[in-house]
């Protein structure tokens with residue numbers, strides 16, 4: 001649809017931004033927190049900084065919330081660090097961990113900013129891994145349920161929007177990159193066992209949230225990368241559907257319908273995969289009715305047919321921000337991904353495709369008829385302070401403007417969308433490139449090199465500096481999506 005008018009956003013639309021504990025908090029050894037597997041994983045990514053300091057949000061949270069309020073936020077999506085709340089296998093709840101999150105939540109509420117809280121964003125505690133060997137052990141399910149209940153009990157009076165597991169699909173697709181494959185020796189089969197365990201964790205959290213949080217709503221957070229067929233050749237269309245299944249649809253169907261689809265069941269059967277589903281598991285999954293989808297979406301992909309005799313090729317992400325480092329995968333018999341000549345790409349070879357956000361929202365709405373909120377979308381770039389001490393991030397403004405416009409169009413198309421929370425508010429660590437790949441509306445004055453060299457945190461500035469995109473976004477959201485800041 002083309003419209004003759006500008007898109008309109010609902011009056012109560014939630015405008016904010018997004019983060020995750022291990023990427024923003026720092027203070028990994030403070031306040032009683034114990035290590036998480038992701039800490040160890042992030043240490044392997046040198047020369048990029050690990051997460052011991054990150055944006056030091058742990059010590060700057062008041063200032064950060066004040067900046068959110070100044071910007072005009074009505075929501076903020078962040079995650080809780082499991083090992084800050086439950087630091088050891090004895091399951092004792094850490095009062096200092098609770099204090100930190102209670103203070104942050106109070107500060108948000110005081111400023112009329114609705115907290116949107118993710119229970120799990122890639123940071124399994126090391127104690128859990130030591131006790132059970134990682135995600136592959138069903139013991140994790142009960143621990144996750146216990147942890148979720150602790151969170152609902154302590155924060156549920158003020159937090160009404162809950163997210164279960166961040167990008168479960170991407171954790172399974174990218175295994176090692178996000179640290180979930182620990183303890184596995186046959187990833188091909190075991191990833192489906194881990195996936196099943198994650199589905200049960202998600203289900204337990206959904207059920208507990210509805211039981212414990214008055215007026216609470218909970219949803220999963222799929223990482224959505226919509227797939228276009230390379231051509232109108234029918235085989236390419238089927239390949240695009242395969243890619244969609246293997247990267248996102250299998251997960252979304254399971255969350256909504258509470259059971260595994262014929263597509264994935266046949267795939268397991270044909271490949272002798274035993275996901276280790278036990279009696280009662282699917283009943284539990286069916287009981288867990290989600291209220292909404294939290295949608296992460298940055299880009300699109302393009303797929304083409306890959307015959308059985310095609311040469312297999314691994315998916316290699318661009319890990320340093322030098323254009324051209326990404327390698328598209330070829331999965332014989334399923335699909336191959338390929339470049340899209342119609343879109344530009346970022347320095348990390350991510351497609352710049354605002355229309356993909358509208359496509360995703362339409363797709364999700366058509367398939368599931370559930371409300372959605374955008375919990376991630378954004379533009380990662382190399383950035384450093386200019387001579388004037390400022391950040392003129394016009395490319396990010398263009399990206400956000402074009403993407404938010406598409407959200408508006410999706411709303412005009414009839415999709416129910418509750419809010420938009422781009423990644424990220426302040427600069428924070430990227431999953432693989434530390435501070436070298438920045439997403440924030442607010443610059444944090446620190447580099448990977450400085451973090452790596454500092455003997456003590458007091459040597460670092462960590463000053464917050466509003467970027468041009470902060471001012472642009474502020475105007476847009478204060479006008480509820482009317483002031484696009486265009487020159488015309």
Ligand code: BG6
Pocket residue numbers: 020023166167170223296376380423429430431432437
């Ligand atoms: C999302 C994750 O998939 O992408 C975030 O939920 C992540 O944790 C974001 O930071 C951007 O990816 P990256 O690799 O650029 O940090």
